[in-house]
Amino acid sequence: xxxxxxxxxxxxxxxxxxxxxxxxxxxALADGEIMGLAGESGCGKTTLGYSLIRLNARMRYVExxxxxxxxxxxxxxxxxxxxxxxxxxSIVPQYAMSAMNPTRKIGKMISELLSSRKVSYKxxxxxxKRRLDLVGLSHDVLDMYPIELSGGMKQRMVxxxxxxxxxxxxxxxxxxxxxxxxxxxxxxEMLVEFRNREIVKSMIVITHDIxxxxxxxDTIMIMYAGQLAEKAPTDTIIHNAWHPYTKxxxxxxxxxxxxxxxxxxxxxxxxxxxLLNPPKGCRFRDRCEVAFEKCLEEPPFLExxxxxxxxCWRVSDQYA
Amino acid sequence: xxxxxxxSKIYHVGTFGGTELLAVNEVSFQVGxxxxxxxxxxxxxxxxTIGKMILRLISKSAGSITFNGVDVSSLHGxxxxxxxRKVQGVFQDPFSSYNPIFxxxxxxxxxRDEFFPGTNDVEWIAKVRDxxxxxxxxPDHVLQKYPHQLSGGQLQRLLIARALLLDVExxxxxxxxxxxxxxxxxxxxxxxxxxxxxxxxxxxxTHDLSLGYYISQKAVILYRGCVAEMGATEKIYxxxxxxxxxxxxxxxPRLDRKWDEKVVEIALEGKNAELEDxxxxxxxCPAADAAMGCAERMPPLIETEPNHFVACFCYQExxxxxxxxx
Numbered sequence: 001x002x003x004x005x006x007x008x009x010x011x012x013x014x015x016x017x018x019x020x021x022x023x024x025x026x027x028a029l030a031d032g033e034i035m036g037l038a039g040e041s042g043c044g045k046t047t048l049g050y051s052l053i054r055l056n057a058r059m060r061y062v063e064x065x066x067x068x069x070x071x072x073x074x075x076x077x078x079x080x081x082x083x084x085x086x087x088x089x090s091i092v093p094q095y096a097m098s099a100m101n102p103t104r105k106i107g108k109m110i111s112e113l114l115s116s117r118k119v120s121y122k123x124x125x126x127x128x129k130r131r132l133d134l135v136g137l138s139h140d141v142l143d144m145y146p147i148e149l150s151g152g153m154k155q156r157m158v159x160x161x162x163x164x165x166x167x168x169x170x171x172x173x174x175x176x177x178x179x180x181x182x183x184x185x186x187x188x189e190m191l192v193e194f195r196n197r198e199i200v201k202s203m204i205v206i207t208h209d210i211x212x213x214x215x216x217x218d219t220i221m222i223m224y225a226g227q228l229a230e231k232a233p234t235d236t237i238i239h240n241a242w243h244p245y246t247k248x249x250x251x252x253x254x255x256x257x258x259x260x261x262x263x264x265x266x267x268x269x270x271x272x273x274x275l276l277n278p279p280k281g282c283r284f285r286d287r288c289e290v291a292f293e294k295c296l297e298e299p300p301f302l303e304x305x306x307x308x309x310x311x312c313w314r315v316s317d318q319y320a
Numbered sequence: 321x322x323x324x325x326x327x328s329k330i331y332h333v334g335t336f337g338g339t340e341l342l343a344v345n346e347v348s349f350q351v352g353x354x355x356x357x358x359x360x361x362x363x364x365x366x367x368x369t370i371g372k373m374i375l376r377l378i379s380k381s382a383g384s385i386t387f388n389g390v391d392v393s394s395l396h397g398x399x400x401x402x403x404x405r406k407v408q409g410v411f412q413d414p415f416s417s418y419n420p421i422f423x424x425x426x427x428x429x430x431x432r433d434e435f436f437p438g439t440n441d442v443e444w445i446a447k448v449r450d451x452x453x454x455x456x457x458x459p460d461h462v463l464q465k466y467p468h469q470l471s472g473g474q475l476q477r478l479l480i481a482r483a484l485l486l487d488v489e490x491x492x493x494x495x496x497x498x499x500x501x502x503x504x505x506x507x508x509x510x511x512x513x514x515x516x517x518x519x520x521x522x523x524x525x526t527h528d529l530s531l532g533y534y535i536s537q538k539a540v541i542l543y544r545g546c547v548a549e550m551g552a553t554e555k556i557y558x559x560x561x562x563x564x565x566x567x568x569x570x571x572x573p574r575l576d577r578k579w580d581e582k583v584v585e586i587a588l589e590g591k592n593a594e595l596e597d598x599x600x601x602x603x604x605c606p607a608a609d610a611a612m613g614c615a616e617r618m619p620p621l622i623e624t625e626p627n628h629f630v631a632c633f634c635y636q637e638x639x640x641x642x643x644x645x646x
Binding site: 040180181182184185188189208209210212214215250252254256257259260266268 | 362363471472501502503504505506507509510513527529530531533534535553557567568569571572573574575576578579
């Protein structure tokens with residue numbers, strides 16, 4: 001197990017009280033696992049990703065533990081996390097396009113970054129060049145400014161940069177959303193390549209595009225309103241999901257080969273609850289077609305079959 | 321109904337506007353009544369530029385746009401206002417289409433001031449409520465709210481409702497669902513499709529091929545300002561001819577099959593290569609062949625089968641061969 005997260009809660013502080021954006025997440029990542037993290041906007045997927053590396057000023061750690069390769073990540077202490085960031089946990093941010101310092105040449109920026117982590121640029125340079133070859137960028141980019149690169153090239157450059165110190169865990173936040181289909185494919189396949197070459201041990205790929213996850217992820221975890229709904233191997237989630245929310249989400253995706261005139265797709269009625277004062281019990285209850293009295297209690301996130309976790313009373317009752 | 325003929329747009333870029341950028345190059349196609357045409361392309365393919373030219377937000381450089389037989393670029397004053405009564409646009413980011421200081425229904429008030437100054441309050445409110453209901457929203461839930469109190473899907477649907485207040489015949493929908501969540505996306509898409517059954521035509525601009533297939537009867541594939549392939553949606557999706565379309569189809573992430581490992585990787589580097597004469601796709605094309613003349617001139621758009629056009633020399637020869645036999 002490379003990553004273990006236990007009952008993690010991270011709230012956002014607002015004038016009206018705490019927004020419970022991440023309310024009790026417990027899951028684990030195996031060595032070499034690429035886990036896709038999906039859900040609607042506001043479901044807490046980005047909060048979960050960021051809480052593993054850096055809590056921003058508005059985020060407040062409430063409780064929970066995160067263990068990476070056996071050692072505890074001090075995620076509540078931003079100073080202590082510095083020992084882990086970049087070396088053990090790294091992130092490719094959503095806006096990788098604007099993640100690089102526009103006033104520095106890329107090579108110069110990398111050398112500054114490495115020296116801040118007390119790593120020598122000189123000794124890393126040959127490896128850096130190998131990595132550039134791997135993602136298909138020419139070595140000349142090191143003497144260029146970020147503005148000279150196209151969107152897809154910047155994205156790949158940031159990927160090389162984020163993984164340069166061989167982190168154990170890589171968090172990729174919506175990295176394909178802003179790209180064209182052809183660059184999207186190239187970037188997604190690069191993630192898999194990084195894992196295959198053991199540059200990165202395990203990965204969390206955050207996206208709302210489930211069809212991308214189907215191509216590259218080993219497992220998919222679905223979140224709803226700040227809580228985990230279901231986690232299972234990719235094929236199981238796509239073809240054999242248990243949670244009513246996952247089922248609706250998958251069935252509402254337009255696919256090539258589905259036409260309005262022949263096969264009208266249905267959306268999910270209703271909208272997610274406000275997380276300021278979330279309702280008691282199952283948070284999907286109001287939109288769920290199969291909800292019953294028991295759903296007034298909060299369903300536990302249980303492993304009902306090997307590697308298939310789900311938080312739904314209907315499903316767990318059937319299994320009991 | 322809407323007809324584009326050899327439409328081109330040249331942008332002047334660079335420090336002093338000295339460099340010319342051909343964003344749209346001699347594009348011709350038509351949108352019929354009640355028809356949904358999707359305009360598909362990567363970023364920089366000129367798809368939004370075409371939408372903006374139709375809406376008269378930017379001027380055209382050459383060619384013509386005619387709407388019901390009238391040249392759009394010649395319209396002025398009251399004629400232009402009449403045009404906007406019939407042709408409206410909805411854009412990608414619903415959040416920036418509203419002024420956050422005012423309530424969201426101000427967009428309706430603006431329409432009233434501009435187009436319906438004579439209507440009395442009772443009549444107007446009923447009309448607004450009708451059109452909000454038409455887009456599947458509950459007027460009591462969304463009217464008199466500020467933009468931040470509404471979700472992206474609701475805001476986007478209000479913008480469509482705004483367009484429906486006028487007697488729109490053509491809606492230019494520029495990436496209108498890419499900012500929305502998967503669960504609300506399909507509702508907006510279904511709404512558009514429902515509206516076409518009432519005679520509305522839609523120019524659906526998108527980079528997402530599965531959305532294009534879901535809703536449209538006709539598809540136009542653009543590459544660097546040129547039409548690479550166009551025709552009936554099924555034909556293009558089931559039997560893509562142009563190497564670029566083939567590549568697009570192969571790289572679309574799908575839920576029913578995984579990416580094919582064997583598909584030849586197309587060099588991304590060629591994407592921004594300098595264009596000289598010759599086919600715009602030359603630098604990335606796996607089938608490019610100097611003998612066919614790919615490097616010298618741009619292949620014209622030819623019809624390979626009824627309602628299926630492609631601009632590629634690979635098929636030009638086929639066509640010629642068929643003619644020889646006949």
